[in-house]
Amino acid sequence: xxxxxxxxxxxxxxxxxxxxxxxxxxxxxxxxxxxxxxxxxxxxxxxxxxxxxxxxxxxxxxxxxxxxxxxxxxxxxxxxxxxxxxxxxxxxxxxxxxxxxxxxxxxxxxxxx
Amino acid sequence: xxxxxxxxxxxxxxxxxxxxxxxxxxxxxxxxxxxxxxxxxxxxxxxxxxxxxxxxxxxxxxxxxxxxxxxxxxxxxxxxxxxxxxxxxxxxxxxxxxxxxxxxxxxxxxxxxx
Numbered sequence: 001x002x003x004x005x006x007x008x009x010x011x012x013x014x015x016x017x018x019x020x021x022x023x024x025x026x027x028x029x030x031x032x033x034x035x036x037x038x039x040x041x042x043x044x045x046x047x048x049x050x051x052x053x054x055x056x057x058x059x060x061x062x063x064x065x066x067x068x069x070x071x072x073x074x075x076x077x078x079x080x081x082x083x084x085x086x087x088x089x090x091x092x093x094x095x096x097x098x099x100x101x102x103x104x105x106x107x108x109x110x111x112x113x
Numbered sequence: 114x115x116x117x118x119x120x121x122x123x124x125x126x127x128x129x130x131x132x133x134x135x136x137x138x139x140x141x142x143x144x145x146x147x148x149x150x151x152x153x154x155x156x157x158x159x160x161x162x163x164x165x166x167x168x169x170x171x172x173x174x175x176x177x178x179x180x181x182x183x184x185x186x187x188x189x190x191x192x193x194x195x196x197x198x199x200x201x202x203x204x205x206x207x208x209x210x211x212x213x214x215x216x217x218x219x220x221x222x223x224x225x226x227x
Binding site for chain 2: 031033041042048050058094098099101102106
């Protein structure tokens with residue numbers, strides 16, 4: 001079944017701890033994105049990658065890091081420098097052309113203990 | 114800078130009422146326009162999109178949207194809503210060409226009362 005798999009579905013972080021959210025896709029899409037969704041604030045772009053081994057900061061990259069070593073995978077690390085990490089995190093992918101829609105995973109909800 | 118404005122943050126309707134959600138964008142060039150829907154507990158999915166041709170586009174579940182270039186608008190409509198349309202609706206825009214980065218509106222939360 002083609003799609004985007006985000007794991008885990010729920011994640012808890014202690015203060016001062018880094019955590020990594022997984023995003024895997026089998027759609028053979030080049031571009032991958034990480035968004036943060038907070039109530040009333042829509043989707044805010046954290047990082048995106050248009051090809052392997054390359055990525056760019058989005059609008060709210062501070063306190064986050066990513067890697068893109070494989071086309072299928074785009075993990076997001078929420079570092080201890082991110083002061084307000086509690087949120088719903090969405091991973092998306094898209095194909096070659098700008099008129100192609102983005103496809104989304106089911107999301108990971110991160111909470112602070 | 115590009116931006117997307119969704120005028121209604123919360124909408125409450127009764128079943129069978131008509132729906133129109135506003136979306137305006139600021140960008141002077143050629144754009145691609147999208148409406149996404151997020152049903153409770155589900156992932157974001159595409160409702161419809163416009164990139165060229167007939168400015169009136171039809172999507173899933175009876176939704177449609179009209180691109181009015183002169184007004185920089187892409188409003189979403191449905192003649193008769195159902196309880197199952199209760200969801201969050203997002204408008205998004207990108208510039209045509211190689212830029213695949215989307216600019217998102219803040220979303221509209223729609224509640225349909227049975």
